[in-house]
Amino acid sequence: MxxxxxxxxxxxxxxxxxxxxxxxxxxxxxxxxxxxxxxxxxxxxxxxxxxxxxxxxxALPGEQYTDGTILERRTMLLGLVPVWRKSEPMSGFERVELTQEPNVFGKDSVWLSLINREDGETTRRFVFAYFPASQRGIAKAQQMAGDLSQISGLPFAQAAPEV
The missing domain is CATH 1.20.5 (Single alpha-helices involved in coiled-coils or other helix-helix interfaces)
Structure with missing residues (x-):
């Protein structure tokens, strides 16, 4: 399965x-x-x-999907019926990464992304999910990053800093 x-x-x-x-x-x-x-x-x-x-x-929320071979971004009608899809092969990325971004208002955000870097520069990024930078949000982000790393076979490069 x-x-x-x-x-x-x-x-x-x-x-x-x-x-x-x-x-x-x-x-x-x-x-x-x-x-x-x-x-x-x-x-x-x-x-x-x-x-x-x-x-x-x-009425048109987004979702990200992967089965380990492809990444797919979908726009869904009421979260049920896909109306737009964009797919990318998982082979175009080299690692899973969590990054924390400071927000002007409210808690910071933690972004779960798949990254491809060349010469120290990020050349490609696919944002898979985001979470508030609370203890619970960071724990969820780290759990999903571990799951994404396991499914994709890509290394989990870095953890978001603790709040």
């Missing part, structure tokens, strides 16, 4: 919270449409166009 590894946006609580927030925003904007004043209708059209735009981004 072939082992696969998937990083999905729909498995993160933020994706679900954003969907609930968009539904709440649509419900909250009802008085703009039901009003007798023309100005409110104008603002209602603007409000609902922003809600629809947010729902379009929400």
């Amino acid at each position: 072939k082992t696969i590894l998937v990083s999905r946006a729909v498995s993160k609580p933020g994706w679900w919270m954003f969907g609930v927030a968009m539904i709440a925003a649509a419900w909250w904007g009802q008085p703009l449409i039901d009003s007798v004043h023309f100005e409110n209708h104008f603002f209602g059209v603007f409000w609902y166009s922003m809600v629809v735009l947010g729902l379009m981004f929400w």
